[in-house]
Each structure stands twice: as structure tokens, then as C-alpha cells.
């Protein structure tokens with residue numbers, strides 16, 4: 001049975017939240033819920049075929065509803081993933097003031113009640129052995145002070161080639177801005193930290209930030225910096241170097257400029273975890289990739305009694321660049337009235353077998 005639905009919990013209003021489980025022919029499973037259109041768990045085999053969850057999350061809905069424990073685990077982030085300085089932007093000569101929900105200075109991840117904190121509609125479908133869930137949400141004009149009635153569709157499909165495809169579409173009836181991502185935290189071994197995971201990022205440049213983690217506007221070559229992941233390098237290998245950018249991020253919390261042409265699906269990153277052999281590949285049509293090394297996780301009690309401390313998971317958030325409205329040379333985040341926004345990201349799960357001899 002490739003698709004299962006069950007009750008996951010109830011919102012304080014009494015509304016039911018459902019857990020949807022996609023399974024492919026290799027036994028890989030992806031669990032989703034309609035609260036936040038979120039990924040709740042992903043089970044993949046290690047090199048010996050042992051299945052385990054490779055995400056951070058909670059056993060029950062209450063964990064997701066608790067702001068002290070839930071740092072955007074698995075959710076769709078919108079309307080604007082990452083930060084907008086001062087929560088302000090100008091569009092067609094009109095100034096919009098969004099919530100400054102990060103320390104009273106930045107707009108972060110869509111505001112007080114972003115797409116992670118709303119209930120999405122959903123429909124399930126199966127085609128050619130691949131099971132999918134299509135989430136949709138109608139964000140009313142003025143919600144979180146963004147302009148335009150915005151309809152968003154996010155479809156997750158699990159293929160028999162062990163790919164989880166995420167297809168985002170959106171349309172607004174007024175010009176607006178939009179930047180969508182998925183905020184899953186991964187840990188491919190279940191170890192206490194992800195610092196031993198070997199990471200490759202297909203990026204020759206990244207966008208440095210100031211101490212408030214707002215891009216300065218510079219596009220800096222990664223060459224000769226701790227941000228050079230063009231060859232596989234453990235995430236922890238350089239994370240404690242006395243580097244100003246690592247200090248601003250309290251670790252990695254930076255946007256990389258993915259090589260190749262935005263709009264075409266191309267490699268963004270490959271993660272290899274040596275002890276389990278698990279591999280995660282990320283492909284996207286987006287121009288940017290946020291590497292977040294879980295710097296602000298503070299030991300919340302997570303799934304199966306695990307504590308999610310600092311660096312217990314990493315996120316690879318495919319996106320447009322943070323604070324783009326203030327940097328005209330960054331790829332535009334403006335969505336014109338009536339135009340179709342489309343974006344694709346794929347997470348591909350694999351294993352690397354140990355070399356002998």
C-alpha cells in the first residue's frame with residue numbers, strides 16, 4: 001500500500017491533522033502532515049539495508065505546536081524563506097512593513113504565522129507506482145502584511161528511484177514577493193551531531209552576511225574560505241575556524257550561489273555519512289542554497305527520546321537569496337500578478353558501499 005493516511009493529532013481548535021505515509025518499492029518511506037505541509041520523517045536504508053529515520057522531528061503533533069521545541073522542523077517556509085532586513089520592502093512604489101519576528105530587527109521565515117503554522121488542504125494521488133501528496137493553501141491578501149491573494153501548491157512525490165520530488169507552484173492576484181523552501185533537518189546516522197557528515201556544495205560563491213545575518217550584497221568566491229565545499233569536506237572540519245562569517249552565523253548559516261542556470265534542475269549538494277554509508281543528493285531549479293548547521297538548536301526533546309542539541313541536524317534549504325528585495329543584483333523574488341511561479345527540488349537517497357582491498 002503506497003499511501004497511508006492516519007490521524008496525527010489535533011490543533012487547539014479541535015481540527016484534525018493527518019499523517020500521510022508514502023512508501024516506494026524499496027521500502028523507503030516519507031511521512032508528511034498537512035500542518036505546515038511538513039515532512040515529519042523519512043526512512044531510508046543504510047549500506048546494510050537497515051532502515052532508519054534521517055530527519056529530526058517529533059513523535060506527536062504537540063512537539064510541532066510547541067515553539068520552544070520546534071525550529072521549523074520539516075515545514076514549507078513562506079511567504080519569504082529566511083530574512084528581510086527591517087521587515088520592510090518596496091514594491092511598485094509602495095512600502096510594506098512585515099513583522100520583525102526575529103529579535104525585533106528582521107523578518108524571518110514568513111512572520112508570526114507563516115506557512116509552517118497553517119493547515120494546508122491536500123489531495124493524494126498515485127501514478128506509475130509513485131505516490132504523491134498535493135498540498136494547497138490560499139494565503140489571503142494582506143496575510144502577514146504581504147500583498148495579494150496567493151494560492152500555493154506544494155506536491156511531494158516519492159519515486160521508485162528513491163527521489164523525493166517537491167514541486168512548488170504559486171499564483172497571486174497582485175504583484176507580490178515570494179521565496180519558498182522546505183526546512184527539513186537531516187541527520188543521516190542518528191549520531192549526536194552532523195559534524196562528520198561529508199558535504200559537497202556545487203557553488204563557487206556564497207553571499208556573506210552582517211552580524212544580523214543579513215547579506216551584505218557581496219557575492220564572494222568560496223575559494224580559500226571555510227565555505228569551499230566544492231570537494232566533499234566534513235561539515236565540522238572548519239566550523240570552529242576564527243572566521244568572521246562563521247562567527248556571524250554561529251556556524252554555517254549562509255546562502256550559496258549554486259553553479260549553473262537557475263530555472264534548470266541541477267545538482268546543489270551531496271552529503272555522505274561515512275558510518276552508515278547513506279547519501280543525500282539535492283537538486284533544484286532555485287538559484288540559492290542555505291546551509292544551516294543547526295547552530296541554534298538547544299536540546300529540545302525530539303523523536304524517540306532524542307535531544308536535539310547544537311549541530312544535531314543540518315538543513316539544505318533551496319531558495320532565492322535572503323533579503324533579495326534590498327539587493328537588486330540578486331535574482332528577483334517579485335511574482336507578478338497572474339504569473340505562474342514554479343520551483344522544483346529533489347532529495348535523492350542513496351548509499352555508498354564500503355570499499356574493500
Ligand code: BGC
Pocket residue numbers: 071072082213253254290292296315317
Ligand atoms: C535560518 C537560521 C534560523 C533557522 C530557524 C534557518 O533557515 O537560516 O538562521 O535560525 O532557520 O530554524
